[in-house]
Amino acid sequence: MKKIVTKFGGSSLADAGQFKKVKGILEMDPARRYVVPSAPGRRFDGDDKVTDLLYRCQREAAAGGAWQDTFDRIAARYLEIAEELGLKVDLASELDAISEKIESGANADFVASRGEYLNGLLLADYLGWRFMDAAKVIFFHEDGTLDSEKTNVVMMALLADEEPTVVPGFYGVSPNGNIKTFSRGGSDITGAIVARAVVADAYENWTDVSGFLMADPRIVRNPQEISAVTYAELRELSYMGASVLHEDAMFPVHKVGIPTIIRNTNNPTHPGTLISLHLPVEPTVPTISGIAGRKGFSVIAIEKAMMNSELGFGRKVLQVFEEAGISFEHMPSGIDSISVVVAGDALEPHREEIIRRIADLVQPDVLSIHDHMAIIATVGRGMVSNCGTAARLFSAMSRANINVRMIDQGSSELSIIVGVDDADFERTIEAIYTEFVG
Ligand code: ASP
Numbered sequence: 001m002k003k004i005v006t007k008f009g010g011s012s013l014a015d016a017g018q019f020k021k022v023k024g025i026l027e028m029d030p031a032r033r034y035v036v037p038s039a040p041g042r043r044f045d046g047d048d049k050v051t052d053l054l055y056r057c058q059r060e061a062a063a064g065g066a067w068q069d070t071f072d073r074i075a076a077r078y079l080e081i082a083e084e085l086g087l088k089v090d091l092a093s094e095l096d097a098i099s100e101k102i103e104s105g106a107n108a109d110f111v112a113s114r115g116e117y118l119n120g121l122l123l124a125d126y127l128g129w130r131f132m133d134a135a136k137v138i139f140f141h142e143d144g145t146l147d148s149e150k151t152n153v154v155m156m157a158l159l160a161d162e163e164p165t166v167v168p169g170f171y172g173v174s175p176n177g178n179i180k181t182f183s184r185g186g187s188d189i190t191g192a193i194v195a196r197a198v199v200a201d202a203y204e205n206w207t208d209v210s211g212f213l214m215a216d217p218r219i220v221r222n223p224q225e226i227s228a229v230t231y232a233e234l235r236e237l238s239y240m241g242a243s244v245l246h247e248d249a250m251f252p253v254h255k256v257g258i259p260t261i262i263r264n265t266n267n268p269t270h271p272g273t274l275i276s277l278h279l280p281v282e283p284t285v286p287t288i289s290g291i292a293g294r295k296g297f298s299v300i301a302i303e304k305a306m307m308n309s310e311l312g313f314g315r316k317v318l319q320v321f322e323e324a325g326i327s328f329e330h331m332p333s334g335i336d337s338i339s340v341v342v343a344g345d346a347l348e349p350h351r352e353e354i355i356r357r358i359a360d361l362v363q364p365d366v367l368s369i370h371d372h373m374a375i376i377a378t379v380g381r382g383m384v385s386n387c388g389t390a391a392r393l394f395s396a397m398s399r400a401n402i403n404v405r406m407i408d409q410g411s412s413e414l415s416i417i418v419g420v421d422d423a424d425f426e427r428t429i430e431a432i433y434t435e436f437v438g
Contacts, residue, residue, distance in 0.1 A: 189248050
């Protein structure tokens with residue numbers, strides 16, 4: 001039987017009205033038999049997310065101050081949903097138990113996790129589905145990383161009966177029995193873990209946008225949605241700053257080839273964005289899948305005659321960054337030059353030491369640092385099969401009078417990366433978007 005795992009984000013479950021939409025979506029396809037809820041999110045602009053309130057409440061309690069008001073606000077969110085939907089779950093005892101734990105000094109992970117836990121209880125009651133506490137099926141190692149193998153084995157066994165089940169997102173359990181959360185937005189990861197464990201046909205991630213946009217809407221007016229993208233393309237886009245899905249949510253499903261689909265709870269007939277391991281690479285329209293970028297990089301440029309024949313040159317340069325604990329983003333090179341691109345704020349505290357160490361280790365002819373560089377990745381599997389993509393991209397930049405400071409194209413031909421001055425960042429994205437999309 002076909003199996004779909006659905007994850008609903010905070011705004012999709014922010015109030016009783018949203019719960020009704022979620023139920024409607026689940027009823028539309030009987031294959032949707034696993035739900036991973038987030039905690040209630042914002043209902044309107046300026047509203048608070050329950051997770052933020054829970055963190056605040058825990059901080060207030062830990063500081064020995066008054067926390068009851070914040071807790072009451074949180075409780076009211078759940079009580080309102082339960083009342084409006086006529087739920088039977090004993091919410092009052094659950095809230096009392098949490099309040100007691102806060103009183104006796106519960107840590108931030110425990111308190112924050114209750115957002116998903118309670119929402120899961122309400123949703124399971126509303127749907128008439130089984131509730132499975134994530135603390136019974138998601139395991140972390142001592143060092144705080146996910147124990148993905150144990151998690152997969154246990155979850156697979158417990159969900160093998162294929163009964164419709166709600167598994168709250170965002171948390172699991174540490175070896176010492178304490179609750180541990182993922183980083184913010186981590187319910188996406190829970191959803192991907194469940195999808196892997198039940199060997200789902202698809203992992204649907206329901207949110208409040210109709211998929212990924214081709215460019216940042218704060219820069220490009222009304223950018224198109226991406227209808228389909230590969231995991232590899234998305235990795236390049238999210239690495240450069242586009243985020244809808246938690247970065248770590250790709251790995252559990254990517255590994256086993258389960259497609260992820262980003263869908264909109266408020267517009268459920270929109271097909272959203274399909275993320276798949278493989279997609280046809282015949283010429284796509286538009287040629288590119290998306291554009292993403294970030295400002296604030298620094299480029300350390302090193303020149304030395306005959307460096308190409310000096311064995312170990314690159315290794316020594318990178319060793320300097322490794323010693324300083326700075327990871328590098330790109331390393332474009334020429335015959336007698338090599339540049340290392342790093343995040344500006346990571347470089348700043350180590351600037352002098354890096355200059356000194358490079359000078360000592362490789363005796364360059366010239367060593368210069370260019371700050372305030374933006375890096376922009378134009379990503380698209382369609383580039384492989386379309387001639388002239390680079391030519392179009394650089395002509396568009398030249399027509400807009402933008403100086404290209406750096407170029408990097410990976411051998412996968414999945415992206416073309418350009419470096420420009422921070423001041424040209426927005427204009428570059430606009431120029432590339434207009435060239436390829438219009
Ligand atoms: N509720 C958590 C957060 O706000 C986790 C999630 O929604 O994915 O970060």
